[in-house]
Amino acid sequence: GIQVEQSPPDLILQEGANSTLRCNFSDSVNNLQWFHQNPWGQLINLFYIPSGTKQNGRLSATTVATERYSLLYISSSQTTDSGVYFCAAVNDYKLSFGAGTTVTVRA
């Protein structure tokens, strides 16, 4: 199956800082999703982004499918951004998840 690697594994930010999370995948994929998992376990869809760039408020994402990576940008981070961010690559029916980046935003 497809291997999905995320970096860094952990990220500590001061409130207001910007950051970039990276997702590499081992093969071509149909599509790619970014999720935020809150402390209660709920996976929240952030972006569905097979290619190109999308923006949603303080978050934006870029996928370069030909080079097999995707980036998630967090700008002006807030404490509510804390949690685990997952990248998942879609091939046929399956999402193959990365191990996640744990983000802690300190006030």
Added chain:
Amino acid sequence: ETGVTQTPRHLVMGMTNKKSLKCEQHLGHNAMYWYKQSAKKPLELMFVYSLEERVENNSVPSRFSPECPNSSHLFLHLHTLQPEDSALYLCASSQETGGGRDHSYEQYFGPGTRLTVT
């Protein structure tokens, strides 16, 4: 609120018990999934149902038995579980639009059932 609900949210069961997890999606999707998330491990796909037929069983032990009576409901029947089966079980749904590589598989997840096997 993602349009996917799961019950119960928390479950504690003994190794000899039989219980069921329920998932319901209100999005009009035609594919549903069970995932397992153990501590310190990535999410693992367990089962996939598309158009109410099981299309994937990812080498899951037989003590986990899925059921999809219609496109809106998905169950996971549990029996004689082991303590290592304690995990967060997540259900998801998507709209499957046919073969090929150009259709949408965006998946939406429910809040999960946190299962503890004692």
